Amino acid sequence: MNVLTDVWLNVILFEPEIAANTGAIGRTCLALGARLWLIRPLGFRLDERNVRRAGLDYWPQVDCHVVDDYESAIAAARPGRIWLMTTKGSSDHWDAGYEHGDALVFGPESRGLPDWILASQPAENRLRIPMLPETRSLNLANAASVAMYEAARCIRPTLNRHQPPLTRS
Secondary structure, three states: OOOOOOOOEEEEEEOOOOHHHHHHHHHHHHHHOOEEEEEOOOOOOOOOHHHHHHHHHHHHHOOEEEEOOHHHHHHHHOOOOEEEEOOOOOEEHHHOOOOOOEEEEEOOOOOOOOHHHHOOOOHHHEEEOOOOOOOOOOOHHHHHHHHHHHHHHHHOOOOOOOOOOOOOO
């Protein structure tokens, strides 16, 4: 078993700019057992206070890999399929049919994924999160959470079966 490829979901952040978003996404990756890939340049240092605050004391446990370029992330992650998360997507994120080993790729907060990455995948692999037209986009951490939990719903239906159901007192 190759430790780097035996992952149910890879989350790839292309040139993330905001430390708090990356920290929150890392925390969500840890909660779901997903692997996080960060592609340089980063708009912050990983030891920055905002990464730690958003990731809480969980950050050291996050399965996080930092690489120099997109091609290196894809080569190392070896995803089954690549899903590009973009407001320019032609398919809704809940129609993707995620499978074990897939990757969700997100662009930087201020500009999204570059055209050359968007062109690297067929239109059906460019996914959007549906929203009202007057909303330009979601915060990156929120978008990542929405997409990751939809992937988890499809791929990992037993995620919390070992825990007792929540009850009200």
